[in-house]
Amino acid sequence: MPVLRSREILPVQPKPLKARANIDPPATPTQGREQPATRSSPPSLIPSPKTLGSVSGSAPILRRSLRLSTRASSNAGQDGVLEAEEPIERRNGDVSRKRKLSADNDVGLESGEDKGVLSLRSGKRVTKKGPFGDGNGSEGDVEVEIDRKGKSMLVEESEDTEKPERSKERVNVKGKRRYSREEKGKGKLLVESALESKDESLVDGSVSDVELLAQEVNLSNEKPSKKNNRRTSQGRMERFRDTARENASRFAHFSTQEEDDNILSTEAESEIPSEEPEEKGVEDWPGPFSTAMKIIRDRAANFNVRQGSSSSDKVQYLQIKWVPQKGKRKDWSKRLPPSLLDLSLRVLVDNADAIASLAHVPDALRHKLCHMLCDSRRMNSNFFDLLLNGSPIEIRLKDCSWLTEEQFNQCFEKCDTINLTILQLDYCGHCLADYSLPSTLARSPNSLPALTTLSLTGAYRLSDAGLSALVSSAPALRSVNLSQCSFLTHSAIDILATSLASVLLELFIDDCQSIDAMLVLPSLKKLEHLEVLSVAGLESVTDSFIKEFLIARGDGIKELILMDCWKLTDSSLKIIAETCSNLRALDIGNISKLTDTSFGYLASGCRSLQSLKLCRNAFSDDAIAAFLEMSGEVLKELALNNVGKVGLNTALSLARRSRNLVSLDLSWCRNLTDEAMGLIVDSCLSLRVLKLFGCSQITDVFLYGHSNAKVEIIGLKLSPLLEHIKTPAQGPLQYSSVSVGCQ
């Protein structure tokens, strides 16, 4: 997410407001802010600030700290402050400024320069504040609330704005008004900017408001706000109620961004401060990446120039030339008959109890059967016995929740584990405990001599001692998955590291809440050949952890899963890029602090990256596009799930560069049009899977018009939901091959 404005506001005369300030949804005014550059915000984004009818004049708060003169800095602050559209989207509630028209503020602030005064809702006067010093009460600072009913108040500044032309107005508008909502029983959100320098906030707020209003008013591009119309026709109280109703749910939503911010301030010390401030980082990007970025930006700029952009409102609407095919067959998938294999599997699953023996059935088919049985909850101990019969080599159970402890003990006691290579018992918490291990899995040291891959996710009763027993029975372990084993502590990992230092290749400790990353660090460093490390969900993973670990082991790492490690910043990515030259797969989902700088590092550092997974990150369209231009050729799997800013630039780069892309996830990327999607799908000839959950903007034009016969589009029409979660057939290890001694 972009940096919240609040951090960049220069403090200016804080006093009077500070006393009251209540910082809540930070940057409420910022929410309304938009970058001047990216004005192509969809109409839906900006509900015009609502005017709360004239509030009873009793509102004491209308104090406008009037320091108009100091507003001068506003311009400067603008850039830093403006944020991308996204927060606006989320903060629709904020944006709807409830204004209280106060008579005082309404003082005729009109500057002659403007094209008159636009009367916005509830007949408020919108005036353009020209130069500073226009000072009237209206350029207020953020206002502190008036009366609250136990909820935080939002005081929005809405300025009198006129309908400026966007292109000029952004920075100039200074008029602001403070409004507060008086309605009882409704929460009032206090604009956080109150805390910070008022100037900045005011200006920003005003600008954003102006912009909002401008957008609102600019009917050529945006739909007139319904509220607008409605408002004029309703009474004031009605308006209050309506806006309250509409915004209540938005207020209820607590953005993680705020949370992050709050936590940020308290935990700053664990982060490695980046050596250069972010703005400067752009120039410091390695050459190729910044070149790529420039190209991308120029591409847009040139296009706009060519268009003779009169419409300053529609920035960067690149045109994608893609024409859907006409008269093509409708649904590719319908024509393919289910394979005989699938049909037989289904029959088997239905009649699983009648199966007498699984001898001679190859492991791959056994796994498929288990998978389907577990999914349909038909798995039972009879079948489990069949699986364990003979001397099984691979056992993969993706769900052991049905297994009771007794059954587990019985089945495993008589199982011959001499040849067992892969043992996967996911979600085995219910059946696996320390005391059952000695009779089942950990019968004796070396009772599992061939075991290469062990997965015991969700074993919440497994303690360090239990794991130690297991490890002593399986000295050849190469891959260990202990996700969600909440009882394990760093000593367990220490045990692992000590016994398996030279053999362990893959370690997954996702969501092991009792493991502290920094304490585990020394053990991790002992693992000489570690290729895959997953620490997803571990909150204690910080930049310093990444730095220390990768400096020691980075060159062997092939896959890093850092999803949900929200404390990480760009400096971690820098280190990853510098040390992990062999990195093939990276998952940095939900790390909201990462900025475009990370992409710069990645593009220059990890040249063999084949799989990149993003989720809810705050990267910009340009950065992703530039990265694709540079590294797109090698990429096989890309997930841009909910990376909201993905847009046409990315689409173009994907189409041009991603020849080898097999799987693409563009769920919730709402800025992509049918044309963009069509272009991507028709150009990425290796594409087989395309996930489009939440992309309601995609229509049949794309679905029936694209010409890629092999791609499977998941998530739009009613497709069987779980089918897209396919477990690929896996060998024991992901990146290396196991030299199998016995077979």
Add this chain to the structure above:
Amino acid sequence: MKRKDTVKLISADEMEFIIDKDAAMVSQTIGGFAEMELGEVTFPEISAVILEKICQYFYWALQYSRGKETEFHIEPELTLELMMAPNYLHT
């Protein structure tokens, strides 16, 4: 009366099944074999019963892809073996 557009599949117990080439093409493997081996393919591991069922499947799949979507019934007793054959055939 061997027409050119048929393929002969021979099972382990030497039962011969003659099917259309189109039907055989449902399986890429057989299609490939048929090209090379003069229209005759032997399957030493697949028994006649199973091979018969497989041929039935081919015709059913043809029908399905031409629009007629019916159900293909498989006797449960056959299924285990049946399952292992296509694994090999559809590569």
